[in-house]
Amino acid sequence: MNGPTLAEVLAAARRRLAGAGIRDAAGDARTLLMGLLDLTPTSFVTESGRSLDEAERRAVDAALDRRIAREPVHRILGRRAFSRLDLVLSPETLEPRPDTEILVDALAPYAEKIVRATGGCRILDLGTGTGAICLALLDLVPGATGVGADLSAGALETARRNADINGVADRFEAVESDWFAAVTGAFDIIVSNPPYIVRSVVGTLDDEVRLHDPILALDGGEDGLDAYRAIAAGAGAHLRENGLVAYEIGYDQKDEVTAIMREKGFSRIEAIKDLGGNDRALVFIAAVAR
Numbered sequence: 001m002n003g004p005t006l007a008e009v010l011a012a013a014r015r016r017l018a019g020a021g022i023r024d025a026a027g028d029a030r031t032l033l034m035g036l037l038d039l040t041p042t043s044f045v046t047e048s049g050r051s052l053d054e055a056e057r058r059a060v061d062a063a064l065d066r067r068i069a070r071e072p073v074h075r076i077l078g079r080r081a082f083s084r085l086d087l088v089l090s091p092e093t094l095e096p097r098p099d100t101e102i103l104v105d106a107l108a109p110y111a112e113k114i115v116r117a118t119g120g121c122r123i124l125d126l127g128t129g130t131g132a133i134c135l136a137l138l139d140l141v142p143g144a145t146g147v148g149a150d151l152s153a154g155a156l157e158t159a160r161r162n163a164d165i166n167g168v169a170d171r172f173e174a175v176e177s178d179w180f181a182a183v184t185g186a187f188d189i190i191v192s193n194p195p196y197i198v199r200s201v202v203g204t205l206d207d208e209v210r211l212h213d214p215i216l217a218l219d220g221g222e223d224g225l226d227a228y229r230a231i232a233a234g235a236g237a238h239l240r241e242n243g244l245v246a247y248e249i250g251y252d253q254k255d256e257v258t259a260i261m262r263e264k265g266f267s268r269i270e271a272i273k274d275l276g277g278n279d280r281a282l283v284f285i286a287a288v289a290r
């Protein structure tokens, strides 16, 4: 006897997730099925009439159980798309967010310009996690090279694997470091999406974030700004002439992060909002040429 079709399994999955109070039940059901069955958006439609075998149905059921227990879709699949990359996730890495692509898109033209002017561009990504920001920039700007630094050895292992999978390993180095502590040399661009959640807020985040993203990737200290202070203090010593420092920030941190950077001699040259209209990325340059 034939099993249920993909369309039938999709409809049942959507109902199960909606019944369990999952907000985007339709989107999550679709993303899970596409990922589990390795289908593209097009083949998902053209194969909607095909039957799922028992092993496939068991895999779908297990994935739905995990989603209902509030595990995020891409953690269940173990990977997610970011910029033009396919990134593997691990328990030690933050799941990269689409908002972070804003920082990548803002920096790529600067990196290209530096490559055109000097023949190369050295990028340092502090708190690299999966390697998302650095690897996406290396992919977009073939003349660039990058260092991804992180305090988590497990995250760095994942970043190295992602560099391999995405064909940029020859231009990427992973360094275990407490911010700049083990970083050597000077860079054209220092970029970071550091932990920036106010410590007292971490416990109130959705289960999907609180229980599945590592605390090291979330907790920004008492006021959420510890990492920006540490990076601002060390950036000058690791920047080439006319080098840039760029951050992802929390929606309400623009003025405070700008003040922290100004105190260390940097001027803000860009402030970029996300699609929701919130401040999301800032770019700085040394106010006085070094």
Ligand SMILES: C[S@@+](CC[C@H](N)C(=O)[O-])C[C@H]1O[C@@H](n2cnc3c(N)ncnc32)[C@H](O)[C@@H]1O
Pocket: 093, 094, 095, 096, 097, 100, 126, 127, 128, 129, 130, 131, 132, 133, 149, 150, 151, 152, 155, 177, 178, 179, 193, 194, 195, 196, 216, 217, 218
């Ligand atoms: C918000 S996550 C960003 C991950 C990745 N860059 C991204 O955008 O998806 C912050 C990262 O900073 C790392 N981190 C936290 N404290 C650190 C420290 N003192 N030195 C270096 N990395 C640190 C965490 O392990 C985590 O990978």
